[in-house]
Amino acid sequence: MNHWDRGLLGSDQAAFIVEQCASVVLIEDLSWGLTDTRVLHAEAGGREMIVKAAGRRNKHIGREITGRQHVPVAFLDRGTVGAVLAADRELNVVAVEYLQGDLVEGTEAEYDPEVHRQAGALLAKIHEEPVPADMDYPDYESRMTAKTLTLLDRDHRISASTVDTVRRVLADSARRTTPTAPGRRVLTHGDWQPRNWLIAGATLRIIDFGRFDVRSAESDLGRLAVQQWRGRPDLEQAFLEGYGSDPRDPRTWAVNQIREAVGTAVWAREVGDHAFEQQGHRMLAEALDLY
Numbered sequence: 001m002n003h004w005d006r007g008l009l010g011s012d013q014a015a016f017i018v019e020q021c022a023s024v025v026l027i028e029d030l031s032w033g034l035t036d037t038r039v040l041h042a043e044a045g046g047r048e049m050i051v052k053a054a055g056r057r058n059k060h061i062g063r064e065i066t067g068r069q070h071v072p073v074a075f076l077d078r079g080t081v082g083a084v085l086a087a088d089r090e091l092n093v094v095a096v097e098y099l100q101g102d103l104v105e106g107t108e109a110e111y112d113p114e115v116h117r118q119a120g121a122l123l124a125k126i127h128e129e130p131v132p133a134d135m136d137y138p139d140y141e142s143r144m145t146a147k148t149l150t151l152l153d154r155d156h157r158i159s160a161s162t163v164d165t166v167r168r169v170l171a172d173s174a175r176r177t178t179p180t181a182p183g184r185r186v187l188t189h190g191d192w193q194p195r196n197w198l199i200a201g202a203t204l205r206i207i208d209f210g211r212f213d214v215r216s217a218e219s220d221l222g223r224l225a226v227q228q229w230r231g232r233p234d235l236e237q238a239f240l241e242g243y244g245s246d247p248r249d250p251r252t253w254a255v256n257q258i259r260e261a262v263g264t265a266v267w268a269r270e271v272g273d274h275a276f277e278q279q280g281h282r283m284l285a286e287a288l289d290l291y
């Protein structure tokens with residue numbers, strides 16, 4: 001038996017990768033360790049790849065597969081996104097082409113206006129792709145709000161007074177807004193930020209589609225707005241120039257950020273990521289000020 005994965009994957013997942021990719025050698029375990037998602041850098045037949053796998057209840061692998069199936073074909077042709085080499089939704093495992101490049105986060109490129117311009121242009125292309133009918137739903141706003149209210153019933157460290165304020169704001173927003181989103185619903189990456197960008201020479205590449213879904217276009221700007229763009233309007237301007245417009249809708253932007261902040265604070269608390277949890281609390285305070 002070829003234990004190429006050193007026991008990091010389920011036996012059926014590891015066997016599937018061997019079946020599809022032949023002789024596989026593990027290069028490095030890149031898993032974060034916060035969830036049950038495994039991310040392995042491996043090689044098979046002279047081709048490097050990333051293998052992602054998780055437990056059956058984890059939705060990120062299915063989204064990873066779907067996301068790579070719906071990115072612009074040109075992204076795959078020119079190596080902007082790694083192609084799927086093997087995938088099994090039931091086993092919850094996928095192998096994708098390994099992309100050469102340096103992670104943008106933590107480097108000078110993270111605050112380079114040209115990188116943000118490229119990021120805006122690439123995101124616009126994703127948002128322009130047609131939304132499959134079976135992935136869209138008309139009651140977007142009410143669904144997203146209901147999800148946030150459910151999160152508030154879980155374990156978290158958001159103060160009781162802030163929870164009350166969030167509930168009031170979401171109720172007020174529901175009265176003011178139709179259940180359907182005023183802005184465009186598009187295919188979104190879901191975690192569009194330098195942590196998921198690679199720079200190869202002067203060219204930007206994209207990784208990690210584990211939060212891919214149909215959402216409002218503005219939702220993909222949420223992380224950048226509270227991270228890299230803080231105090232750096234030049235980065236925001238460069239990004240929007242690359243994108244071609246500003247997809248943020250004043251009717252929904254603050255509520256989008258409130259929902260994202262609650263999700264961040266609750267999820268980070270559950271997985272024990274204290275720094276990310278603190279970011280969620282800061283996001284929430286700032287988003288409530290926007291409303």
